[in-house]
Amino acid sequence: MxxxxxxxxxxxxxxxxxxxxxxxxxxxxxxSTQRPQSVINAITDCYERYYANVHRGIHTLSEESTTRYEKSRTSLARFVNAEHDHEIIYTAGATAAINTVARSWGNENVTANDTILLTIAEHHANIVPWQQLAASVGCRIEFLPLQDDFNIETDAVRSALERFQPKMFAFTAASNVLGTTFPVTEWTRLAHEHGSTVLIDAAQSAPHQVMDVQAWNADFVVFSGHKVCGPNGIGVLYGKEKLLEAMPPFLGGGGMIRRVTTDGFEPAELPDKFEAGTPPIVEAIALESAVEYVTAIxxxxxxxxxxxxxxxxxxxxxxxxxxxxxxxxxxxxxxxxxxxxxxxxxxxxxxxxxxxxxxxxxxxxxxxxxxxxxxxxxxxxxxxxxxxxxxxxxxxxxxxxxxxxxxxxxxxxxxxxxxx
Amino acid sequence: MASEQDIYEEHVLDHYEDPYHRGPLNGATHAHEADNPLCGDQIHIDLKLTPDGKVVDAWFDGEGCVISQASASMLVETIEGKTLEELQQFSAQNMLALFGPKLTPNRQKCCLLSWRVLQSAIHSPLNPSDDELGGPSFSGPSLGEES
CATH class of the missing domain: 3.90.1150.10 (Aspartate Aminotransferase, domain 1)
Incomplete structure (x- = not known):
């Protein structure tokens, strides 16, 4: 064996x-998973040899850090098979990534007449941000129930989509309790047929299964670094270019702007638009090591x-x-x-x-x-x-x-x- | 963290399997219940107090881990006959000492659930006219709730 x-x-x-x-x-x-020596080394190597803030300095260390930070993004884009590097947004974790979608995409696209469809198997990170959105815009939230055999049949998904005509179907690719994985590509196709946008919570699948966001045809996909042998404090939000471009920035601050005046601001292009403040630099560099490690296995x-x-x-x-x-x-x-x-x-x-x-x-x-x-x-x-x-x-x-x-x-x- | 000391001492398991006054109390004058959302432990306490504030009878009910249920059994057993003043002076430290085996901070929450419920129960008359039984209101240590 x-x-x-x-x-x-x-x-x-x-x-x-x-x-x-x-x-x-x-x-x-x-x-949370543990870290191999190569990831620990990537962290100490950065701090010992070339750490500085990214996208800001003209000096050598800042250039090196920026290069490594952006190289990480390219590797992560390959890891999930995104079409463009700038479809990879670094966040504080999967939770922050879902909040970004719920607040930014949600506030822009969801109204009191709309429904968000979830499954009962979601963890709180894929429930509470939608409840907060509902509290703000007055939309409804519906949950797909579990059958007696702990599964959710695709037929049940189909009829819920028909019945509720949701604006968003947000579901986990793999349950963190039941041991089940869900047919992501099929559910996404059905949701699109019913006009719904799709967010896939890949926190429990990214560390364990090959991921292909283009084959899934998912609109948004999120996962955490620390569950895939990476550092904590970093997560990934993948979004289709068109959707991310149409969304307003979520957090405001340095890094996410093109220009600021006393009257207002102009947001930066993707991916910077969603990375306000100093991003998780070392974490991104170490996350690249982590996905290289699991990919090599x-x-x-x-x-x-x-x-x-x-x-x-x-x-x-x-x-x-x-x-x-x-x-x-x-x-x-x-x-x-x-x-x-x-x-x-x-x-x-x-x-x-x-x-x-x-x-x-x-x-x-x-x-x-x-x-x-x-x-x-x-x-x-x-x-x-x-x-x-x-x-x-x-x-x-x-x-x-x-x-x-x-x-x-x-x-x-x-x-x-x-x-x- | 693994510890050498077994927190499931014989007297703890005895209280778990053969609890003191588990069930509802007919004629209770005061009652309260609460849970630990983190682990789902639940405790309900019924008290019968005399007009001058003495515990005549104390019963508990609930579900949850060995620590939460056995400690509740020990608590209701120990408070019968005590005055309100004595209950108010019965601190969280006293509760942990009553339980016995040393507990890590997370498991202390299990043990202190019944103690918290008791401290609220003495201010929760079932018939509002029984209110103002106990003189000064309780102002003992409060425990941080888990998020």
Whole structure:
């Protein structure tokens, strides 16, 4: 069986142990991934050799920093297969990218009579900005529900598009809880047929699957740097040139203007128009290293490896009596496995797993509406990345079985409190 | 962070599986409930106070992690017979000490949920005419809410 285990040597943090010398099994990658040495080196290299502000100085360091910053944009354009480099806007993260679209495109194009269509599987970053838009312009928000098998069928998407005729259909390419991936190209085509603009939240797919925004024909695509082995504090907003050009700037400040007078300002061309202030310079340069790193491994290989690990974990965990898997049994799955135990709350599960050196996430994973629809307030989530191993998947299964046993009722009797 | 100390000590698990006064209290005079949105822990507390402000009966209900539910059981067990003044003086530190095992800041929130609910419950009469029972209003330490 092919393995990507050799990649582990590239990650200093994966060499550490936790909990009395037990090797760390880091299974919280959907929240944030770890960084290889090459990305850490890119950060220190910039600060040690050529860091200065970009687009401003005439001096050597500023020229070098600017060249590297723009080279990063070119690499990212290639990574997502954008037609033009200036369709790549650097933001503070995926959240900031969605806010940019909701505020700039939304305020310009959405009125009180319009509808925004979302899925119930969205994380808060793809819900709250639209709710803020609704509060401002009075539009409606509709959610595509989950079926009993945790899926959303394309037929349901089609009928929602017909029924609501939304102005915007914003959906995640891959759920951060359910382990499902959605047919992005097909949904986008359907949305366009119904006159809707499309935003794809690729935060959980960009790190794991080949991305082709032109094949998707998406209008907007967003993702974060820190989930794809890059630094935090940077994200990408991809937008079709025509749409970005028609949008007003979102944040105002230096860098995003052509000219400022006491009477007003003239915005700069793309991409500067959406990059007010000093941009995430080092972060962009290190993000280029990160996408080069994962591209060198091969996103197809990464996806297959994660699917093997997650399928193995899913199969093993389902054998545990009293465990409810939150996700479909047969699916186009990603590396995410979420579950609830009848004998233990997810925080107790995560706490107990931590004692075995296993890092998982517990709670609602920034998807409170989804958890409400699932009838639970919290789940435990293991999320794999290419540097995880089959051994770690086995450790997870064994530790969860142990936790279920530990918290099972055994007829305990509380000792009456001694007085005094 | 993994710790050597097991926070799930025997008496904690005992309270979790065999809680003290879990359920509704008929004839409650005061009640309050709250949750920790971050993890979904919920606690409801019913109190029966005498006109001069003494706890005759205290019950809790809720759902959530072992820490939140076991600590609520310990709390209602310990406050019966106490005066309002004693409840107001019962600090967050006292609550953590009552629970026992040392908790990380995130898990302290689980443990302090029932304590917060109690501090609100004593100012939440079910019949408004019972108000102004307790003299000075509570002004103890407040806990930052998670976003």
């Amino acid at each position: 092919p393995t990507l285990t050799h990649c582990r040597d590239d990650f200093p943090i994966l060499q550490r142990s936790v909990a009395d010398g037990i090797p760390l099994a880091f299974l919280d990658n959907a929240a 091969g996103l197809d290989e990464i996806e297959k490896h994660e699917q093997r690990l997650a399928t193995h974990a899913d199969t093993g965990l389902r054998q545990i009596e009293g465990l409810r898997m939150i996700g479909p049994e047969t699916r186009d799955r990603n590396g995410i496995v979420s579950f609830v135990l009848n004998h233990a709350h997810s925080h107790d599960v995560a706490h107990a797993l931590d004692a075995s050196g296993i890092a998982v996430r517990a709670g609602h994973h920034c998807t409170m509406p989804l958890h409400r629809a699932l009838g639970t307030s919290a789940t435990t989530r293991a999320s794999f990345y290419f540097y995880n191993t089959m051994d770690e998947a086995d450790r997870l299964i064994a530790a969860v079985a142990e936790v279920q046993k530990k918290f099972a009722p055994t007829g305990r009797k509380r000792q009456p409190r001694s007085s005094g």
